[in-house]
Amino acid sequence: MMAGAGIAHLRDDSDVLVRAEHLVVEHRLPHGGRLHAVSDVSLDIRRGETLGLVGESGCGKSSTARALISLPPPTSGTVTFDGQEMGGLAHQELTRLRRRFQIIFQDPISSLNPRRTVGDLVSEGLVISGAPKPYRDQVDTVLDAVGLDPATVKDRRPHELSGGQCQRVALARAIILRPEFLLCDEPVSALDVSVQAQILNLIEEMKARFGLTLLFIAHDLGVVKSVSDRVAVMYLGKLCEVAPVNDLYADPLHPYTVSLLESVPVPDPAAELRPLDLQGDPPSPSDPPRGCRFHTRCPYATERCASEEPLLRELGVGHFVACHHTSPEGMIVPRSDSSLPLCKAIQSP
Amino acid sequence: MALSNDLLLDEPPRANDIGTAVSNLAAPDRRRVKRHAPVLVWVAAAWLVLLVLCAIFADFLPIKGYARPAGPLRQAPGWHSVSLLGTDAIGRSQLSRVIYGARQSLTIAVGAVSIGLALGGLLGLLGGYFRGRVDALIALFTDSVLAVPPLLMIVAVTAFLERTMLTITMALALLAVPTYVRVARAHTLTLARREFVEAARALGASRRRIIFKELLPNVALPLISYVFLITASVIVAEGTLSFLGLGLPPPRPTWGAMIKDGRNYLSKSPAIIAVPAAALTVTVMALNIVGDHARLRYEFGRAR
Amino acid sequence: MSELALLDVTDLSVLFPTPRGVVRAVDGISFSMRPGESLGIVGESGSGKSMLARSIMGITPSAAVIGGTVRLNGADLRAMSPRQLRKCWGSQISMVFQDPMTSLNPVVRIGRNITEVLRTHGVADRRDAKRRARELLTEVRIPDPAARLRAYPHELSGGMRQRIGIALAIACRPQLLIADEPTTALDVTVQRQIMDLLAQLRAETGMAMIIITHDLGLVSGRTDRVAVMYGGKIVETGPTATLFNATRHPYTAALLASIPRLEKEPHVPIPVIPGLPRSVIDPVGCRFASRCLRAQPKCLTDEPVLEGAEPEHLVACWYPVGTPEGDAAAKRNVPSGQPATRVGV
Numbered sequence: 001m002m003a004g005a006g007i008a009h010l011r012d013d014s015d016v017l018v019r020a021e022h023l024v025v026e027h028r029l030p031h032g033g034r035l036h037a038v039s040d041v042s043l044d045i046r047r048g049e050t051l052g053l054v055g056e057s058g059c060g061k062s063s064t065a066r067a068l069i070s071l072p073p074p075t076s077g078t079v080t081f082d083g084q085e086m087g088g089l090a091h092q093e094l095t096r097l098r099r100r101f102q103i104i105f106q107d108p109i110s111s112l113n114p115r116r117t118v119g120d121l122v123s124e125g126l127v128i129s130g131a132p133k134p135y136r137d138q139v140d141t142v143l144d145a146v147g148l149d150p151a152t153v154k155d156r157r158p159h160e161l162s163g164g165q166c167q168r169v170a171l172a173r174a175i176i177l178r179p180e181f182l183l184c185d186e187p188v189s190a191l192d193v194s195v196q197a198q199i200l201n202l203i204e205e206m207k208a209r210f211g212l213t214l215l216f217i218a219h220d221l222g223v224v225k226s227v228s229d230r231v232a233v234m235y236l237g238k239l240c241e242v243a244p245v246n247d248l249y250a251d252p253l254h255p256y257t258v259s260l261l262e263s264v265p266v267p268d269p270a271a272e273l274r275p276l277d278l279q280g281d282p283p284s285p286s287d288p289p290r291g292c293r294f295h296t297r298c299p300y301a302t303e304r305c306a307s308e309e310p311l312l313r314e315l316g317v318g319h320f321v322a323c324h325h326t327s328p329e330g331m332i333v334p335r336s337d338s339s340l341p342l343c344k345a346i347q348s349p
Numbered sequence: 350m351a352l353s354n355d356l357l358l359d360e361p362p363r364a365n366d367i368g369t370a371v372s373n374l375a376a377p378d379r380r381r382v383k384r385h386a387p388v389l390v391w392v393a394a395a396w397l398v399l400l401v402l403c404a405i406f407a408d409f410l411p412i413k414g415y416a417r418p419a420g421p422l423r424q425a426p427g428w429h430s431v432s433l434l435g436t437d438a439i440g441r442s443q444l445s446r447v448i449y450g451a452r453q454s455l456t457i458a459v460g461a462v463s464i465g466l467a468l469g470g471l472l473g474l475l476g477g478y479f480r481g482r483v484d485a486l487i488a489l490f491t492d493s494v495l496a497v498p499p500l501l502m503i504v505a506v507t508a509f510l511e512r513t514m515l516t517i518t519m520a521l522a523l524l525a526v527p528t529y530v531r532v533a534r535a536h537t538l539t540l541a542r543r544e545f546v547e548a549a550r551a552l553g554a555s556r557r558r559i560i561f562k563e564l565l566p567n568v569a570l571p572l573i574s575y576v577f578l579i580t581a582s583v584i585v586a587e588g589t590l591s592f593l594g595l596g597l598p599p600p601r602p603t604w605g606a607m608i609k610d611g612r613n614y615l616s617k618s619p620a621i622i623a624v625p626a627a628a629l630t631v632t633v634m635a636l637n638i639v640g641d642h643a644r645l646r647y648e649f650g651r652a653r
Numbered sequence: 654m655s656e657l658a659l660l661d662v663t664d665l666s667v668l669f670p671t672p673r674g675v676v677r678a679v680d681g682i683s684f685s686m687r688p689g690e691s692l693g694i695v696g697e698s699g700s701g702k703s704m705l706a707r708s709i710m711g712i713t714p715s716a717a718v719i720g721g722t723v724r725l726n727g728a729d730l731r732a733m734s735p736r737q738l739r740k741c742w743g744s745q746i747s748m749v750f751q752d753p754m755t756s757l758n759p760v761v762r763i764g765r766n767i768t769e770v771l772r773t774h775g776v777a778d779r780r781d782a783k784r785r786a787r788e789l790l791t792e793v794r795i796p797d798p799a800a801r802l803r804a805y806p807h808e809l810s811g812g813m814r815q816r817i818g819i820a821l822a823i824a825c826r827p828q829l830l831i832a833d834e835p836t837t838a839l840d841v842t843v844q845r846q847i848m849d850l851l852a853q854l855r856a857e858t859g860m861a862m863i864i865i866t867h868d869l870g871l872v873s874g875r876t877d878r879v880a881v882m883y884g885g886k887i888v889e890t891g892p893t894a895t896l897f898n899a900t901r902h903p904y905t906a907a908l909l910a911s912i913p914r915l916e917k918e919p920h921v922p923i924p925v926i927p928g929l930p931r932s933v934i935d936p937v938g939c940r941f942a943s944r945c946l947r948a949q950p951k952c953l954t955d956e957p958v959l960e961g962a963e964p965e966h967l968v969a970c971w972y973p974v975g976t977p978e979g980d981a982a983a984k985r986n987v988p989s990g991q992p993a994t995r996v997g998v
Contacts, residue, residue, distance in 0.1 A: 056840035071551055098553040111544035115566040125552045162929055173548070192697040193867060194926040197911035201922045219841060222913035226923060245919050263845035265870030267912055269894045273874050276845050280796070281810045 465525025473533025
């Protein structure tokens with residue numbers, strides 16, 4: 001039985017569209033051993049909300065997202081979509097349910113079948129769901145909505161399009177079924193900065209126009225902030241902090257969140273580069289540290305951190321943090337520390 | 350108000366930006382192939398086309414029959430000869446025998462390779478997609494077939510069955526299948542991990558749809574690009590069979606058998622063996638040249 | 654340029670003849686660097702920045718046609734024989750790549766990867782090399798260097814590999830280090846550590862550095878000068894602070910505006926640069942004109958020259974930001990003054 005970060009942060013509304021409890025995703029490694037991609041993560045997303053999921057590579061954000069839409073289902077844990085538990089569904093029912101949630105991927109060109117035309121790709125969802133022909137109008141509407149000219153692009157193949165255009169096609173393909181929930185797995189990470197802005201604006205526009213609920217995964221904190229209502233930070237398969245977007249960025253309480261924010265390069269030459277207190281490299285997900293997973297790199301780690309896993313506790317309105325030593329006033333470290341900590345630590349005897 | 354209409358919806362760039370243009374040029378292989386195919390490939394292709402046409406329309410060509418003697422024994426090839434390529438030990442026209450022999454070889458080869466492609470391709474596709482036990486089973490079959498020395502295997506097969514076109518084709522298909530299984534499997538393994546397959550699953554595609562609509566079109570092109578090379582191997586194998594006397598029984602001519610017959614006259618009338626040997630060598634070389642070019646261009650699933 | 658220049662690039666161009674025309678990956682670029690200076694070259698994909706780096710080093714694809722001169726300490730790198738150039742690599746000029754696996758031999762242990770470089774350049778003999786390798790690993794802040802020397806490249810994390818890539822590059826104390834997107838493949842916290850490391854090394858050894866990146870944020874606090882590239886040309890260059898605070902070129906300004914910043918409010922549409930990077934085959938006029946919000950007819954026909962009122966801050970634009978003609982042009986095109994947020998492909 002694995003200790004988890006708890007479910008204190010889950011909300012009990014009827015307005016919750018997606019809810020995941022105690023998700024565990026493990027992969028068996030070819031030479032024995034297991035990769036603990038996700039270790040007891042619980043999340044919920046309200047209708048019309050955008051949850052940003054942030055973390056570095058290996059933190060399990062992609063695995064969490066895939067588990068939410070059963071692609072593949074998690075090793076253990078429950079996922080509820082609109083009140084319906086996904087785990088117990090028969091294959092037919094699950095397939096029918098799939099029309100209500102969709103996903104767009106990181107590499108736009110690779111997410112489109114290279115041998116098919118754009119028109120074909122976009123209408124794929126309609127074909128699979130057995131919608132009546134003709135598809136032309138629906139395809140044209142949705143291509144127009146994502147800013148592409150149907151006449152120009154419908155007969156093209158993915159390799160004839162730019163990355164940004166491919167991502168628009170992927171978005172069109174996802175939207176054509178009018179899903180309620182859209183999962184965006186690092187949709188702009190592979191794009192140039194100038195195209196990135198276009199696609200982000202487009203996603204926001206699609207959300208407003210089609211009333212979507214989004215889970216937005218990214219490693220770029222600026223990108224996540226621009227589209228999210230609420231943000232969750234993951235590290236090595238666990239949740240560190242969950243908070244409304246402005247609270248997280250203005251007042252981060254978990255040391256890892258603080259390091260993340262400190263590391264983001266700021267395009268302002270006057271900005272002072274404060275020393276980064278992060279030590280060492282991230283451990284491997286196949287052999288995660290005991291206790292708090294962040295303790296091997298945390299400048300405030302204590303004995304307790306090495307043995308006891310912290311639970312998510314509410315330290316502000318809707319602001320949950322999984323850390324033994326943090327508080328709204330800063331880090332409370334039970335011993336003196338010579339260097340100036342980032343979190344305004346209060347030293348107590 | 351200057352360029353607003355130009356700002357919107359540009360023509361999608363066709364490798365006009367530096368990145369794509371450079372990557373198109375940086376790899377030497379691709380650059381070589383992007384231009385016209387080398388002359389050698391055209392010559393080889395021409396030979397194959399000529400051979401195929403002759404084989405198909407053999408009956409309408411102004412050549413002597415292949416079964417009955419047409420002229421003096423062991424006549425040397427040349428313009429004065431009764432057939433351009435001379436006659437064999439019992440006076441039959443070498444030219445006709447080469448052409449009809451081509452017909453046998455090509456028919457068998459095409460048949461064997463087609464079966465190999467279809468069966469091998471399918472097995473590789475299934476093994477690469479399902480992995481696990483299915484893959485292990487298919488691998489067991491493939492490795493077993495490959496473990497037996499190929500010649501031994503087809504000799505064994507033809508020894509026990511009546512030697513007809515069909516049985517020989519089947520035996521040689523057995524040779525082609527494992528290679529195709531491996532190629533198909535390798536490509537499927539890579540493709541199955543790509544995100545467009547996941548996207549299809551997210552849309553609710555059934556496994557069958559994914560295998561046949563998403564994976565197969567992408568795997569087919571590289572598989573077909575191997576056709577020429579595998580045909581070459583099969584023709585050599587069939588020639589070997591005939592040489593050993595285990596191929597199609599006479600009077601139907603085969604290149605291998607012609608080579609075997611000509612052994613005895615190597616010192617006195619080398620043409621008898623040289624003609625079929627040359628036909629075989631040139632054909633196999635042509636297939637390899639065209640095959641290499643095809644593989645270079647189409648191996649990765651897209652015309653380059 | 655002056656004799657003080659460490660690196661003097663004059664009219665450097667890298668052209669690729671293609672069936673469709675000549676692709677001008679790098680088109681007549683000139684700049685110089687003083688010893689110990691740090692230059693950031695910023696551009697998106699297709700701007701030619703990587704090709705520029707490679708042409709300075711001399712490792713361009715064989716299909717490339719290179720023109721211009723590259724003088725390192727007065728000697729023209731382009732005129733050197735391959736043998737002479739190889740001698741320069743590592744000892745005078747060195748490069749760190751985006752993918753550290755490019756510079757590491759995967760079947761050889763790290764220790765040997767490093768000692769080979771040291772011995773090839775005669776920096777250390779066989780006995781000394783191991784000790785020197787360990788010292789190098791300590792310099793790049795790798796913990797437990799002795800154990801790392803025995804590891805194979807694939808056993809290490811991306812950040813660790815990049816540190817070793819940097820160690821290899823500085824092993825022979827070059828005067829100029831070119832870092833081509835050194836952190837693009839790394840996580841943001843590792844990225845910060847690597848950039849800090851580069852800054853520390855620069856302070857310790859006094860070497861000059863060129864940092865090539867697409868991320869303006871990466872160069873803002875760490876470089877003396879920045880050059881922004883677009884379509885194979887430098888469109889703006891100047892001291893870092895000036896470039897950010899008194900941006901002149903519309904592309905630089907638009908690029909800065911389109912970066913999602915931490916200070917901005919969520920759910921506010923981001924100003925976009927409309928369109929796509931255009932063809933650099935037989936270009937006419939300003940390369941950026943088709944995407945520029947203040948473009949005028951002149952921009953389509955006449956290519957602007959890189960020049961500036963201040964000697965250090967150069968811009969290639971007919972209607973720069975912050976000048977009366979520039980602002981008038983902008984107002985003519987976009988009367989509302991609002992930058993585009995929706996338009997794009």
